[in-house]
Amino acid sequence: MAKATPKGAVPGTTGRKPLMAGNWKMNTTHLEAIGIVQKMAFALKEADYEAVEACVLPPFTAIRSVQTLVDADRLQIRYGAQDVSAHEKGAYTGEISALMLAKLGCSYTLAGHSERRQYHHEDDALVNAKVKAAFKHDLVPIMCVGEGLEVRKAGEHVAHTLAQVEGGLNKIPADQARRIVIAYEPVWAIGTGEVATPQDAQEVCAAVRTRLAELYDGDLADQVRILYGGSVKSDNVAGIMVQPDVDGALVGGASLDPAEFVKICRYRGLLV
Numbered sequence: 001m002a003k004a005t006p007k008g009a010v011p012g013t014t015g016r017k018p019l020m021a022g023n024w025k026m027n028t029t030h031l032e033a034i035g036i037v038q039k040m041a042f043a044l045k046e047a048d049y050e051a052v053e054a055c056v057l058p059p060f061t062a063i064r065s066v067q068t069l070v071d072a073d074r075l076q077i078r079y080g081a082q083d084v085s086a087h088e089k090g091a092y093t094g095e096i097s098a099l100m101l102a103k104l105g106c107s108y109t110l111a112g113h114s115e116r117r118q119y120h121h122e123d124d125a126l127v128n129a130k131v132k133a134a135f136k137h138d139l140v141p142i143m144c145v146g147e148g149l150e151v152r153k154a155g156e157h158v159a160h161t162l163a164q165v166e167g168g169l170n171k172i173p174a175d176q177a178r179r180i181v182i183a184y185e186p187v188w189a190i191g192t193g194e195v196a197t198p199q200d201a202q203e204v205c206a207a208v209r210t211r212l213a214e215l216y217d218g219d220l221a222d223q224v225r226i227l228y229g230g231s232v233k234s235d236n237v238a239g240i241m242v243q244p245d246v247d248g249a250l251v252g253g254a255s256l257d258p259a260e261f262v263k264i265c266r267y268r269g270l271l272v
């Protein structure tokens with residue numbers, strides 16, 4: 001059975017291409033979004049795209065503009081949404097379906113970000129339905145999991161996070177589950193400047209991978225990318241990325257600064 005990636009594995013040699021996903025949250029007009037993507041595109045070179053997958057997750061209102069720019073300039077920057085409806089279509093005012101996102105050329109969608117769980121009361125069952133809706137239309141869900149401060153202080157962060165992983169993957173078949181991205185974000189480290197240590201990130205990401213190996217046969221657990229998120233910046237990303245079970249970052253605030261986000265994508269140059 002697959003286990004957490006052994007210590008000492010060289011980053012980038014696990015076969016899992018690192019993913020740097022910039023979650024812009026409720027920031028940027030569509031015009032500002034174009035400006036950020038243009039600056040990123042100007043800075044990112046072929047070698048960067050070979051080393052990492054760079055992805056932006058703008059607000060819904062900016063996705064069409066990003067699509068137009070990416071298509072016109074044949075950019076290798078990927079893009080996606082910050083949320084997706086669990087419903088297929090119909091009388092669900094304000095919701096955006098997976099089909100609508102797929103038709104806009106989205107590659108990814110977040111599901112179950114902690115801010116959705118906290119402010120919109122999304123539970124694991126709803127997150128699971130969103131994951132299923134995303135897969136139905138060939139979007140890759142980036143399923144967010146992670147504990148709040150109280151749970152961390154009680155020492156229950158691993159159990160809490162694994163329960164979210166299991167709930168979100170309920171009845172997801174292996175051929176889909178092997179494509180999912182899981183983002184571990186300790187809620188107490190989001191937007192606070194409080195970063196989990198690289199060891200904290202590795203502990204939970206390794207536990208997630210081990211649980212995937214228990215849930216699914218074969219090499220699935222070795223293939224799933226597990227990201228860390230929470231106050232990631234260019235000055236801490238390298239220490240996080242060197243951890244064997246961390247395959248990328250879900251970046252909030254720092255992704256709004258294109259120069260900073262490009263530096264994060266180039267974390268290999270920051271390794272000491």
Ligand SMILES: O=C[C@H](O)COP(=O)(O)O
Binds near residue numbers: 113185230232
């Ligand atoms: O989705 C991103 C996370 O919520 C992290 O946000 P942050 O980098 O601003 O802490």
